[in-house]
Amino acid sequence: MPPPAASFIAEYAKSKKSTCKTCNKIIDRNALRLGVVTKERGFDMTKWHHFH
Numbered sequence: 001m002p003p004p005a006a007s008f009i010a011e012y013a014k015s016k017k018s019t020c021k022t023c024n025k026i027i028d029r030n031a032l033r034l035g036v037v038t039k040e041r042g043f044d045m046t047k048w049h050h051f052h
Contacts, residue, residue: 007037009046018048025050 035046
């Protein structure tokens, strides 16, 4: 069985708590970010990425 397709979400960061999974830098508050939502260990997990 193939893995389920990933979902995507784009939003402005609500805080400075998220880290870009591409470059490992903090994503600034109000910065546009793209999230890849995947199923990890039985629950949905969002991995955030920001634009440079």
